[in-house]
Amino acid sequence: xxxxxxxxxxxxxxxxxxxxxxxxxxxxxxxxxxxxxxxxxxxxxxxxxxxxxxxxxxxxxxxxxxxxxxxxxxxxxxxxxxxxxxxxxxxxxxxxxxxxxxxxxxxxxxxxxxxxxxxxxxxxxxxxxxxxxxxxxxxxxxxxxxxxxxxxxxxxxxxxxxxxxxxxxxxxxxxxxxxxxxxxxxxxxxxxxxxxxxxxxxxxxx
Amino acid sequence: xxxxxxxxxxxxxxxxxxxxxxxxxxxxxxxxxxxxxxxxxxxxxxxxxxxxxxxxxxxxxxxxxxxxxxxxxxxxxxxxxxxxxxxxxxxxxxxxxxxxxxxxxxxxxxxxxxxxxxxxxxxxxxxxxxxxxxxxxxxxxxxxxxxxxxxxxxxxxxxxxxxxxxxxxxxxxxxxxxxxxxxxxxxxxxxxxxxxxxxxxxxxxx
Amino acid sequence: xxxxxxxxxxxxxxxxxxxxxxxxxxxxxxxxxxxxxxxxxxxxxxxxxxxxxxxxxxxxxxxxxxxxxxxxxxxxxxxxxxxxxxxxxxxxxxxxxxxxxxxxxxxxxxxxxxxxxxxxxxxxxxxxxxxxxxxxxxxxxxxxxxxxxxxxxxxxxxxxxxxxxxxxxxxxxxxxxxxxxxxxxxxxxxxxxxxxxxxxxxxxxx
Amino acid sequence: xxxxxxxxxxxxxxxxxxxxxxxxxxxxxxxxxxxxxxxxxxxxxxxxxxxxxxxxxxxxxxxxxxxxxxxxxxxxxxxxxxxxxxxxxxxxxxxxxxxxxxxxxxxxxxxxxxxxxxxxxxxxxxxxxxxxxxxxxxxxxxxxxxxxxxxxxxxxxxxxxxxxxxxxxxxxxxxxxxxxxxxxxxxxxxxxxxxxxxxxxxxxxx
DNA sequence: CATGAATGAGAATTCATTCAT
DNA sequence: CATGAATGAATTCTCATTCAT
Numbered sequence: 001x002x003x004x005x006x007x008x009x010x011x012x013x014x015x016x017x018x019x020x021x022x023x024x025x026x027x028x029x030x031x032x033x034x035x036x037x038x039x040x041x042x043x044x045x046x047x048x049x050x051x052x053x054x055x056x057x058x059x060x061x062x063x064x065x066x067x068x069x070x071x072x073x074x075x076x077x078x079x080x081x082x083x084x085x086x087x088x089x090x091x092x093x094x095x096x097x098x099x100x101x102x103x104x105x106x107x108x109x110x111x112x113x114x115x116x117x118x119x120x121x122x123x124x125x126x127x128x129x130x131x132x133x134x135x136x137x138x139x140x141x142x143x144x145x146x147x148x149x150x151x152x153x154x155x156x157x158x159x160x161x162x163x164x165x166x167x168x169x170x171x172x173x174x175x176x177x178x179x180x181x182x183x184x185x186x187x188x189x190x191x192x193x194x195x196x197x198x199x200x201x202x203x204x205x206x
Numbered sequence: 207x208x209x210x211x212x213x214x215x216x217x218x219x220x221x222x223x224x225x226x227x228x229x230x231x232x233x234x235x236x237x238x239x240x241x242x243x244x245x246x247x248x249x250x251x252x253x254x255x256x257x258x259x260x261x262x263x264x265x266x267x268x269x270x271x272x273x274x275x276x277x278x279x280x281x282x283x284x285x286x287x288x289x290x291x292x293x294x295x296x297x298x299x300x301x302x303x304x305x306x307x308x309x310x311x312x313x314x315x316x317x318x319x320x321x322x323x324x325x326x327x328x329x330x331x332x333x334x335x336x337x338x339x340x341x342x343x344x345x346x347x348x349x350x351x352x353x354x355x356x357x358x359x360x361x362x363x364x365x366x367x368x369x370x371x372x373x374x375x376x377x378x379x380x381x382x383x384x385x386x387x388x389x390x391x392x393x394x395x396x397x398x399x400x401x402x403x404x405x406x407x408x409x410x411x412x
Numbered sequence: 413x414x415x416x417x418x419x420x421x422x423x424x425x426x427x428x429x430x431x432x433x434x435x436x437x438x439x440x441x442x443x444x445x446x447x448x449x450x451x452x453x454x455x456x457x458x459x460x461x462x463x464x465x466x467x468x469x470x471x472x473x474x475x476x477x478x479x480x481x482x483x484x485x486x487x488x489x490x491x492x493x494x495x496x497x498x499x500x501x502x503x504x505x506x507x508x509x510x511x512x513x514x515x516x517x518x519x520x521x522x523x524x525x526x527x528x529x530x531x532x533x534x535x536x537x538x539x540x541x542x543x544x545x546x547x548x549x550x551x552x553x554x555x556x557x558x559x560x561x562x563x564x565x566x567x568x569x570x571x572x573x574x575x576x577x578x579x580x581x582x583x584x585x586x587x588x589x590x591x592x593x594x595x596x597x598x599x600x601x602x603x604x605x606x607x608x609x610x611x612x613x614x615x616x617x618x
Numbered sequence: 619x620x621x622x623x624x625x626x627x628x629x630x631x632x633x634x635x636x637x638x639x640x641x642x643x644x645x646x647x648x649x650x651x652x653x654x655x656x657x658x659x660x661x662x663x664x665x666x667x668x669x670x671x672x673x674x675x676x677x678x679x680x681x682x683x684x685x686x687x688x689x690x691x692x693x694x695x696x697x698x699x700x701x702x703x704x705x706x707x708x709x710x711x712x713x714x715x716x717x718x719x720x721x722x723x724x725x726x727x728x729x730x731x732x733x734x735x736x737x738x739x740x741x742x743x744x745x746x747x748x749x750x751x752x753x754x755x756x757x758x759x760x761x762x763x764x765x766x767x768x769x770x771x772x773x774x775x776x777x778x779x780x781x782x783x784x785x786x787x788x789x790x791x792x793x794x795x796x797x798x799x800x801x802x803x804x805x806x807x808x809x810x811x812x813x814x815x816x817x818x819x820x821x822x823x824x
Numbered sequence: 825c826a827t828g829a830a831t832g833a834g835a836a837t838t839c840a841t842t843c844a845t
Numbered sequence: 846c847a848t849g850a851a852t853g854a855a856t857t858c859t860c861a862t863t864c865a866t
Binding site for chain 1: 233234235237238315318319321322323324325326334335338362363366367369370372373374375376377378380381383384385390393394397398400401402404405408
């Protein structure tokens with residue numbers, strides 16, 4: 001009779017725990033964060049956390065999964081409303097510029113730590129490789145689309161540029177997660193946008 | 207009683223330990239690497255390591271210091287022999303393309319983990335901020351030099367471009383440290399070089 | 413959820429651990445006693461002890477604190493029921509004669525080791541100095557009271573005699589903690605009582 | 619040909635090491651003092667110490683032995699020159715009052731720690747019991763001598779008073795080793811002398 | 825003989841995880 | 846379901862002692 005309420009409640013709890021974990025992982029790092037840290041931050045008991053997640057690592061993995069899913073959904077959703085490749089690419093730059101800096105900084109720290117972490121665990125590595133390929137292709141396709149439509153020059157490899165985009169994103173976010181200078185982040189990210197576009201829009205020497 | 211031999215020996219040992227630590231940290235991550243791992247890898251006793259370093263963290267810090275010093279020296283040395291800003295910038299791209307990929311991959315993993323790690327320790331953070339500013343300025347100056355000499359367009363901020371360079375470097379190295387696809391690394395790094403140069407060499411719309 | 417039971421339970425556990433620690437410290441000495449020794453003696457895991465105390469040193473400190481508090485309370489309590497200084501002083505001799513010898517021996521060993529230990533740690537030293545002054549004054553006041561009431565001769569310094577009392581106590585307890593001859597302890601302690609009283613009751617050569 | 623020189627040299631070294639050990643043990647306690655501490659304090663190598671002593675414990679034991687021997691010799695020597703029991707007893711009080719306070723304080727700390735330590739090692743305990751009995755008897759005999767000569771009252775047990783003397787000595791020295799108030803030590807030690815003598819000289823109620 | 829690097833047995837302490845209440 | 850005490854494996858670091866140089 002009350003599965004719905006219970007399920008909602010559980011989903012809510014799960015979500016709260018992930019939030020708390022994100023906060024703590026960002027603050028102290030994954031390994032240095034104890035289950036107790038998370039429990040205390042959330043005013044929960046250690047045991048309660050184990051009701052929702054089977055291990056600390058699972059929290060980590062699901063946290064990253066959720067974030068990736070969320071981000072992917074937002075991007076995919078917006079892409080559908082944007083007719084041109086140029087607009088899609090501009091949207092991405094805007095997207096990563098406008099999200100709350102503090103939130104991005106937290107996420108950045110946790111995300112890159114997770115990436116390094118995953119590279120040492122076979123199962124995770126396969127998962128992340130997959131996501132990585134997906135992310136590259138996603139942009140690669142936008143580039144290819146722009147090339148087909150005559151928006152972008154055709155003599156560049158769409159996959160390379162897709163890769164470059166994420167390199168710029170990850171380089172920037174890593175730098176500014178660690179350094180924390182928002183002003184500089186905004187400026188450089190804008191410069192990056194300009195550079196990438198100027199590169200894609202350049203007409204190869206006729 | 208024979209300080210010369212002893213000092214050389216000690217320096218050699220120290221260096222070996224750092225090498226072993228780099229290997230292990232790259233393999234398992236800093237936190238997951240135990241002193242025992244390093245000792246076993248080097249066929250040493252745990253205690254021996256403490257003759258040369260006072261803590262695991264000190265190994266980490268000195269390892270990173272050594273690498274930074276080494277890299278800085280190489281770059282500074284080459285810069286002196288290169289007359290133009292363009293050549294200097296090309297050298298940097300070549301430098302990061304040609305170093306042994308495996309070595310760079312190892313270093314990358316350890317280096318970015320260290321960066322995240324340092325962002326949670328005040329003393330380390332100050333140190334890294336300092337190095338960061340230095341690195342940005344170093345390239346910024348090359349850009350400025352190129353602008354003064356008429357090599358590069360003048361309507362871009364030298365510091366932003368310095369920042370962009372390191373973002374490209376760190377983004378690339380992080381990606382390929384984690385992903386490990388050397389071919390792709392080479393390709394994308396070349397694309398990045400082309401993009402940055404095309405950006406700097408563009409004549410602003412007359 | 414059931415704080416009353418839990419709190420009592422915890423207090424009981426804490427107390428048990430202190431008891432176990434006293435036993436082990438007396439047996440092997442503080443430094444030579446490992447947390448494992450205490451845990452094994454109590455049929456507990458090492459970790460459990462850290463639920464109640466944050467370090468081995470804290471166990472030591474709290475153990476001594478508890479003992480001091482307990483002893484002080486007993487003495488203070490009795491003092492209130494005893495009208496004359498002479499009776500108070502006699503009570504003290506009786507008090508230290510009648511407590512279980514084995515218990516006193518244990519306590520003595522641990523206590524004097526702690527005293528030496530504390531003299532090498534600034535914070536502890538301050539604490540112990542304070543207690544020391546308190547202990548001296550406590551007896552000093554009894555002496556002074558006796559002098560005012562005409563029980564004791566007036567030409568001795570009350571503080572010196574207070575000090576002498578504790579010197580006799582600590583000298584005796586140290587000797588017999590180490591030597592362990594109860595009979596001799598009883599005899600000498602009685603002799604000490606007689607000597608001190610004969611000293612205090614002596615009419616200065618009229 | 620050079621055994622004499624070598625032996626002297628070795629004896630000198632041994633002695634220096636014991637001195638250094640005394641200093642370090644007094645400063646940090648026996649267990650907390652490392653062989654390295656002693657070596658560094660003496661500008662020696664760890665190995666060198668092991669040429670003269672087979673273990674840290676042996677240093678401890680021999681240090682205490684030396685001190686005891688030295689003290690016993692001094693006392694025995696003086697006793698021979700002093701004709702009356704009263705003078706002998708006065709000499710003892712003077713002896714423990716006049717030795718350098720700092721030196722006594724050092725010795726006190728190390729000595730009482732050793733005593734407690736010895737009580738946990740069977741072989742050492744036997745040794746110390748023996749010395750203890752000797753010390754008591756030594757004074758006991760002085761008392762008995764005084765009683766025979768009519769200097770001291772005869773209704774007290776000579777062994778008890780011998781014990782009392784050492785109790786006063788050890789209580790005082792322990793207190794002041796730990797507390798370090800020289801002025802108070804002098805005052806109280808004088809008071810103790812007076813008390814003991816007044817006790818011994820009292821004519822039992824005729 | 826002197827040295828001090830190396831050894832390795834231990835110590836304190838931490839923390840993910842379990843489970844009785 | 847929630848709790849948090851208990852567990853115990855794992856980790857860092859120490860130090861007496863040895864021994865090659």
